[in-house]
Amino acid sequence: MTFKPFAAPTALLALGACVGRQSVLDPAGRDANTLLTLFAVMLAGLIVLWLAVNGMMLFFNKISTRHYDESTARKLIVGGGIVLPTLVIAALLAWGLSIMPDQRAPGDGLRIKVTGEQWWWRVEYWPEGAATPIVAANEIRLPVDARTEFNLTSAYVIHSFWIPALGGKMDMFPGRETMISLEPTEAGTFRGQCAEFCGASHAQMAFDVVTLPQDDFDVWLAAEAAPAMATDGAQAQRGAEVFLAEGCGACHAVRGTEAVGQVGPDLTHVGSRKSLGAGVLEPTIANIADWIAHTDDLKPEVEMPAYTDMPEDDLMALATYLKGLK
Structure with missing residues (x-):
């Protein structure tokens, strides 16, 4: 087997991808910690089985070459190939099942x-x-x-x-x-x-x-329950008129306005969200305008129609209004 001196450093660099906001190896919750522990213990059990089975094969094929009678060979095969894996796997399964109910507490x-x-x-x-x-x-x-x-x-x-x-x-x-x-x-x-x-x-x-933190969440939830607070300004006001004139309120709700649609996402506080289109874009005014005009290009087969023919002034006014919904 060829020795590759850069394999270990490369593997260490690859581990850097195991952290971040969507990594199971970088837990930020009690349940994720439980699952990471489950993974580590299962991996340890796998290593034990792999070392035991392959160690026995190596020992009896390369190290101990003496002849074994049929009874001894049968005991080794049954013990190492059936009993040991069964005990290890049964123990891992019993322990794993014992910690899983917390996921549904x-x-x-x-x-x-x-x-x-x-x-x-x-x-x-x-x-x-x-x-x-x-x-x-x-x-x-x-x-x-x-x-x-x-x-x-x-x-x-x-x-x-x-x-x-x-x-x-x-x-x-x-x-x-x-x-x-x-x-x-x-x-x-x-x-x-x-x-x-x-x-x-x-x-x-x-x-x-x-x-x-709980106090900050309570403040946020109270604000989320309130009607929309639109940004002042002539362009935002024009955007609100465009929103209703184009029939957006038939699909989308904005609490505190005439828009009460239930077909699409609630837009009451869309301007304060961290993404647009379910994680597709950052919620900037330019991206909101792009989303409205090219929805089907950005998200194939989405149900929202693309407003490709909307005048540029109306489009930017509508995007400004939506960004201002806090």
Whole structure:
């Protein structure tokens, strides 16, 4: 075998990709830590089995070449090839199953219902005792050191809800509700993703996850429940008129206005979100305008029509209005 002196440094550099806001090896939640421990223990068990089986093969083929009678050989084969792997795998399975129920433990009060759409995420916050939800889209915010329960479903096809840095994944089915709970342990911004192929824009179905200290989360949730606060100015006012005139309110809701549509994402506070189009673009005015005019190019087979013929002045005014919705 040829020795490659640069293999180890290259491997160390590759490990740098194992950190970040969408890495299972850089956990920021209690559940993600559990899964990383599970992975490490399973890997250790695999190494034990590999060393034991291959060590025996090496020993009896290269080191100890004396003849063994049939009874001894049978004991070695059964013990090393069947009994040892069975015991190790059974122990790993029993331990792994014992720690998994925490992934479905009840929440501490807050529930979030997430519906997988084509291709975006409908998000509804249900604080304890609430009669109606606080509706958002394509972004989730969570309190740190509190367990939040997620009720998951899908509108059309199977999706899979996954925030690698916070915990495991859970499939989402049309007409059925599944549940998972997560408990972040660090404040920060992370990335979630649909982990089940769901169509043409599956790879562009992401969402940002912001974890906040409990007090900061409470302040944010109260602001999220309030009507939209649009930016003042003639251009933003013109954008609000364009929004209603073009019929955007038939699909999108902006609380506090005449727009009450339920087909597309809720835009009440779209200007304060960290991404546009379910993780496709940064939410700048230029990108919002580009999204409105070229939606189908940026996200294939999306249901929102592209406004390619909208006058440039109206387009920029509409983008300014949407960016100002805080």
